[in-house]
Amino acid sequence: MPTPGLDGYAPPWLKPEHDDLAELARDFFTKQVLPHAERLERQGHPDREHYLRAGELGLLGLSVPEEYGGGGGDFTHEAVLLHEQTMAGEGSLGLAVHSGIVTGYIRHYGTEEQKQRWLPGLASGELIGAIAMTEPGGGSDLQAIRTKAVREGDDYVISGSKTFITNGGLADLVILAVKTDTTQGAAGISLIVCEISDKSEGFRRGRLLEKIGLHSNDTAELFFDDFRVSHRNLLGEEGAGFYQMMAQLPQERLVIGVGAVAAMQRAVELTVAYAKERTAFGKPLTGHQNTRMVLADCATRTRASRIFLDDCIARHARGELDVPTAAMAKLWLTEGQCEVVDKCLQIFGGYGYTTEYPIARMYADARVQKIYGGTNEIMKELIARVL
Ligand SMILES: Cc1cc2nc3c(=O)[nH]c(=O)nc-3n(C[C@H](O)[C@H](O)[C@H](O)COP(=O)(O)OP(=O)(O)OC[C@H]3O[C@@H](n4cnc5c(N)ncnc54)[C@H](O)[C@@H]3O)c2cc1C
Numbered sequence: 001m002p003t004p005g006l007d008g009y010a011p012p013w014l015k016p017e018h019d020d021l022a023e024l025a026r027d028f029f030t031k032q033v034l035p036h037a038e039r040l041e042r043q044g045h046p047d048r049e050h051y052l053r054a055g056e057l058g059l060l061g062l063s064v065p066e067e068y069g070g071g072g073g074d075f076t077h078e079a080v081l082l083h084e085q086t087m088a089g090e091g092s093l094g095l096a097v098h099s100g101i102v103t104g105y106i107r108h109y110g111t112e113e114q115k116q117r118w119l120p121g122l123a124s125g126e127l128i129g130a131i132a133m134t135e136p137g138g139g140s141d142l143q144a145i146r147t148k149a150v151r152e153g154d155d156y157v158i159s160g161s162k163t164f165i166t167n168g169g170l171a172d173l174v175i176l177a178v179k180t181d182t183t184q185g186a187a188g189i190s191l192i193v194c195e196i197s198d199k200s201e202g203f204r205r206g207r208l209l210e211k212i213g214l215h216s217n218d219t220a221e222l223f224f225d226d227f228r229v230s231h232r233n234l235l236g237e238e239g240a241g242f243y244q245m246m247a248q249l250p251q252e253r254l255v256i257g258v259g260a261v262a263a264m265q266r267a268v269e270l271t272v273a274y275a276k277e278r279t280a281f282g283k284p285l286t287g288h289q290n291t292r293m294v295l296a297d298c299a300t301r302t303r304a305s306r307i308f309l310d311d312c313i314a315r316h317a318r319g320e321l322d323v324p325t326a327a328m329a330k331l332w333l334t335e336g337q338c339e340v341v342d343k344c345l346q347i348f349g350g351y352g353y354t355t356e357y358p359i360a361r362m363y364a365d366a367r368v369q370k371i372y373g374g375t376n377e378i379m380k381e382l383i384a385r386v387l
Contacts, residue, residue, distance in 0.1 A: 003265045004272055005299030011310040013317060018080050021062070025081050028057055029088035037090070037216065044208045045169045045218035046092035048128070054093065055125030064103050068119035075251065075316050079258045086262035089358050091365060092216035094130070094167035098122065100255040101248065102129030105175050105191065109236040109244055118173060118193065130171035132162035132222055133245065139164065140378050142177070143185040143242065147224065149178040149192055154231055156180075156192055158202075158224045164372070168220030169208050172196065176224075177245065180238045189241035193233045194224075202227030213364030249374065250326030254312055256373045260333035260366075261309045264302040264340045267362055271295065271344040278349075291347060298340045305336050324386045331379040334369035341366045 002008075033040075033050050040046060054060050062077035064070020071077060078100050085095060103122050106115060121127035135145050147160025158178060165174070174194045181188035196203050206221025236244055272295060275285040285291045312329045315321040345352035345359045352359050370376045 005303040025084035029090040040092040040216035051125035061123030069123040082258045083262045096255045097166045098129045127172045128170045129173045130167040131175040132165045133177040147178045155228045158227045162222045169218030186242035190238045191235040191241040253326040253330035257329040257333040260337035263337045267341045267344040327379040327382040338366045
């Protein structure tokens with residue numbers, strides 16, 4: 001179904017190969033994952049088999065070089081995949097984190113040995129990736145994290161806890177933000193890649209957190225109590241972690257923006273279709289001026305958002321996406337998502353409030369977009385700093 005306001009529009013970075021990828025991804029999400037949606041929601045986490053299947057199809061690690069088992073593409077390919085996942089209404093697989101974020105850290109900061117050790121597994125789906133920065137004591141103030149890693153011989157011994165970790169219930173590989181020097185703020189933070197399993201000594205997964213949305217994706221607490229990991233798992237250098245996160249967060253924010261625009265696009269499509277069918281006072285909802293005005297607003301916001309997003313994607317592909325622009329994208333696109341989805345839900349009337357209609361789930365799923373990846377208040381701080 002064409003999206004009103006976006007019919008015929010193509011991103012400037014789009015190449016024919018992206019269309020083939022979109023078709024493959026759409027097919028995978030709709031035919032192989034969505035039929036299990038209700039069960040996945042009930043169990044509160046995705047199926048590991050779906051990661052493996054995505055890996056077999058070449059949908060994981062699209063931006064990972066081929067020599068490490070990836071697709072050899074770039075961020076535009078990840079963006080197409082994530083767009084299709086949201087447009088399909090699939091929310092169980094944590095691909096935004098697994099492929100959109102975790103592989104990037106390893107690619108950028110990993111040694112040759114680390115890349116060979118972890119990237120093929122992430123690309124095949126044998127390893128599920130997560131990144132853990134947030135702690136129970138706070139997420140916005142990253143410099144204040146308390147999880148510590150103490151060097152003992154060839155190992156780091158890690159103690160502390162993380163919370164709200166996407167993919168935390170299934171993850172095999174976690175990029176963990178730790179303090180290797182507790183006397184320092186930002187300069188004391190390092191990133192250590194932890195291979196974890198339910199049998200790992202000194203590691204425990206907490207419960208899966210019950211959320212108002214994103215029910216089929218696992219968000220968990222992780223506990224480390226004298227967990228030992230080889231010093232060879234340090235990503236880059238000791239003390240570089242904060243700067244590595246600051247360098248990677250623009251991509252994380254763009255990943256969130258991709259989801260936001262796809263959600264707006266889906267909401268407008270679903271609502272236009274509904275408004276043409278549903279009648280009130282003897283005519284379709286689209287026969288009432290208010291419905292047309294609201295839909296016009298939503299379609300306009302969606303189109304403007306798409307163009308801003310595409311400009312950011314193009315900048316990112318050239319290596320030119322700066323921190324404030326990425327913050328603007330995260331801020332404005334997620335505010336737009338919540339606004340558009342809310343307005344669209346209203347057009348569904350009472351049905352919009354029932355979970356039988358996708359718009360209700362989209363409403364609940366949208367809310368967290370303004371919170372994670374750095375809250376929107378923090379985005380405003382980042383933008384205001386350069387004004
Ligand atoms: C579903 C979900 C998935 C997540 N996935 C991950 C993940 O994979 N990995 C990970 O590390 N984290 C993850 N998070 C955590 C998320 O990034 C944090 O919740 C977020 O950064 C905010 O941290 P906090 O919850 O501790 O809020 P706090 O930092 O306590 O902030 C509370 C409020 O105060 C405001 N505030 C804080 N500081 C300022 C300031 N300087 N100026 C103005 N206002 C301020 C905030 O904007 C917010 O409104 C996830 C969260 C959720 C809900």
